[in-house]
Amino acid sequence: MSGVLVRLACTAAVAAQAVLAPVPAVAEPAPRSVSQLLTDLQRLYRQAEQATETYNATAERLQRQQAEVARLDGELARARLALQGSRGDAGRLARQQYQGSSDFSAYLRLLLARDPQHALDEGHVIGRLSRERAETMARLTGTERKRDELARAARRALDARLTLAGRQRKQRDDVRARLADVERLLATLTPEQLGAVARLERTSVAEAQRGLTASGALGDDRPPSGGGDRAVRYALDQVGKPYRWGAQGPDSFDCSGLTSRAWQQAGTPIPRTSQEQWARLKRVPLRELRPGDLVVYFPEATHVAMYVGDGEVVQAPRPGEKVEVSPLASYPVLGAVRPDGAAAQAPATEAR
Known part of the structure; x- marks a missing residue:
């Protein structure tokens, strides 16, 4: 689903339907009130955004898993090269041992030597060579074991990547289905109904804002940090760009794509999704908000x-x-978090 303007598309669809004249034989359903229409639309939008954030979380895990597969593949390739070297060393020692298999033992040479001290020195060298052989064999065995372990880990990592990719495809289809539900509802509305729903929504938001201000939940603005100021300036520069689910810019954004990209541009990478931002960043009371802080919405933290x-x-x-x-x-409002603060140690009291 692209970032096309759904409302404009649906208005066009309504206009197109006006020139058609199919009259169903079944009874028309009872008209819904503007309030009910707004409630239904908000519910569908919320479901679509929740599906989007689930998709985003899987996409982020898939990206990390792809990096892990690449890392393990690299380690496995290096282990195989090391194994070839160890096998070469072992082969060389085997040939040396075979070629010297008819030599007297170090003990017998010591007994027959004219110069016992020289024989002892030779025995020391022979002992050192023996230790080298033992170390080479141990290295060969260890390298083979590491190769086998890495091969199994790489296989598991690849299986996990394939599982995540399949899950992502299903979640992508779920997002598209949710957005199709929104479009179907909008397509049933006349331009007058769309206007009435929009007016009611603006009125509801204004009332909620007045109630929040009157409650004292919002305090005086605090100055932003340097990072917060940079993040705000980046986010404001994106005003007018379309919403598109799964997008992190630069041409379009979803809700958490905008906040994560803005803080990344400010030099502070943060989690990709609204749920992870809520779970992992430091929580702050609304009365202590400063520009750059993130405000998280809905009980499931599905908007930011x-x-x-x-x-x-x-x-x-x-x-x-x-x-x-x-x-x-x-x-x-669920609460607020601060990207350039310490990670939260325990859940703070949620602001409603």
Whole structure:
């Protein structure tokens, strides 16, 4: 699914349907209220975004697994080369032993030697060569064992990569199915209904923002860190670019793709998905927000935006929309995290 504007496409579809005249023989369903339409749309969008973040998490694990497969393949190749060298050393020693198999033993040479001290010195050399042979054989055995272990590990890593790739394909199909559900619902709405839903949504967000401000949950803005300032400037530069699920820029973004890319550009890599950002970054109260902090939404942490100050966030909202600056209370707030703070040691109290 690309970042096309779903609403525009659906408006066109409605217009096209207007020139057609199929009248179903079944009874028309009862019309839904604007409030119910908004609820249904928000539910579908939320399901689509949750599926997107699941897909993103698998994509990140697949990328790491591909790197692990490459690393193990490299180690296995080096182990095979080392094994060839060890086998060459062992063969050389075997030939030497065969060629010297008719020699007297070191003990017999000592008894028959005219110069016992010289014979003892020779015995020392023979002992050293014997130890070298033992070390060569031990190295050969160890290299063979390492080769076998690496081969098994590489096989397991490849199997895991294939499993993740299959899971990713299924999750991709799930995202597409969720977005198709959104499109089907939008296609049933008239332009008047779409306008009414949009107005109701703006009113609901404004009321939620006023309630959040009146509750005292938001404090005075704190100055951003150097990294936070760079992340905010990068995110704001993306305003107007389309939302596209699974995208991390530079031409389009999904919600966590925008926040992770902005902080990467600021010099602080953070987890890719909103759930991992919520789980692994330091949590901060809303009243202590500073620009660059991330605001996480919904109980499942399936949406994320970046705080820019004055009670506003920059975010990639959802399919069909563009990166925009909007009120912090655009969605139900779960809490906030700070990318350039220490990792969270224990869950903080969630802000609602």
